[in-house]
Amino acid sequence: MPDRDQLFWLFFRFSGRVSRAAYFLAGLLLAIVQVFLLYRFTLVPQDSTQGQFWAMAFWAAVLISIWSNVALSVKRLHDLDKPGIIAATLFIPVISIIAFVLLCLFPGTPGPNRYGAATNQPK
Structure with a gap:
């Protein structure tokens, strides 16, 4: 079971990477x-x-x-090796739905990238 620090990181911090499953389940x-x-x-x-x-x-x-949602999206973008600023598109109504679906579908970067060594943990 995740501890409080991990849950706080998942929902409120912007550093690190998050997997498709964690992104979808947290959003749900x-x-x-x-x-x-x-x-x-x-x-x-x-x-x-x-x-x-x-x-x-x-x-x-x-x-x-x-x-x-912004924090989760930034970390999901980091997993795709993209800058988190793209998460600003979540404030555009139709684009936000499309962005959520795309972030749930596309796999992240395998192995380490510039935003972290692995998914589902802070950098």
Whole structure:
């Protein structure tokens, strides 16, 4: 089981490389958390205290997910031996979906590259 430092690195740091599987699964986890919070929000009356709580929780998760998705994409680009700045394309709506699919499909650079010795670990 991964320790806290590895999870923190995976979701919040920009150094190192990440594999296709880790990128996909981490992105899926972030999406599931957002969908769950949005679902919980829809179950309560809109003007209630509970509704306000779930709305705030959802928007907090969205903000955290934006950072995490960029960090994951930068590390995935590093695995492809590409500069992380290309992750800025994730902020373009249609391009972001295409970029996610492409990053899930293309294999990384075998062996070490300028961004790290191996995948799924910090540089």
